[in-house]
Amino acid sequence: MARARASIDVFHAVADPTRRAILDRLHGGGVAVAELAAGFEMSRPAVSKHLRVLRDARLVREDKEGRQRVYRLTPEPLRDVSAWIESYRSFWPASLMSLKRHLESGKESSR
Amino acid sequence: MARARASIDVFHAVADPTRRAILDRLHGGGVAVAELAAGFEMSRPAVSKHLRVLRDARLVREDKEGRQRVYRLTPEPLRDVSAWIESYRSFWPASLMSLKRHLESGKESSR
DNA sequence: AGATTCGGTAACCAATTGGTTACCATTGTC
């Protein structure tokens, strides 16, 4: 809710498998376009267009480094998706437990 | 991972704002098609088509009751989306805490 | 049985999507 229209359309951006693959690929750190595109079957401009959608959705950031453009994850907008799903969590309580345990294992002793 | 191709395409199903609205509308319990459609600007067949997509994605169930079809939420496939987003959570740690607190307040004393 | 209601599907249409090739601006190298 902080920055009003922060996300142009995160749900739409994330709906495409290629775009999710791009995000997944960026998970390990910044990647330049050429290197990114090399990992896909499609042409470089096609990847560029996907990157644009991701940029518009604020899911990635573009850093100009020399003559390359390095793309990096900025997945904060996914919070919107997560928040929306949150209200459906009550329908699968089992997963609640495992998530809780997951969080617990990260923090150890809180309560 | 359990049932292999359980979801035809949850991400796609959820990408459309109307379909999300339908799911939200179903949040309170089962609703028949006519009543559902009344809540939207578009025609009844248009809603029917959205329902089909949601059905294919296993996000809703259709119960025939008399001559009505009552639709109900079966949002388990959203777990796939949630799981995918999970790996990006590390990028916004603040939310981790609040979620944990949210879970804690719901269960109170576990272990 | 006949009429009515409920809702899925078919046929169709305009707009959008995801891909292509061609072109261009910018940056780095010789």
Next chain:
DNA sequence: GACAATGGTAACCAATTGGTTACCGAATCT
């Protein structure tokens, strides 16, 4: 300065989407 590398954008195209109207089957009510 000339040339190569990098990558965004334009123009175009086929396939998909989201909507419409028309039709039809199934269930309910006289």
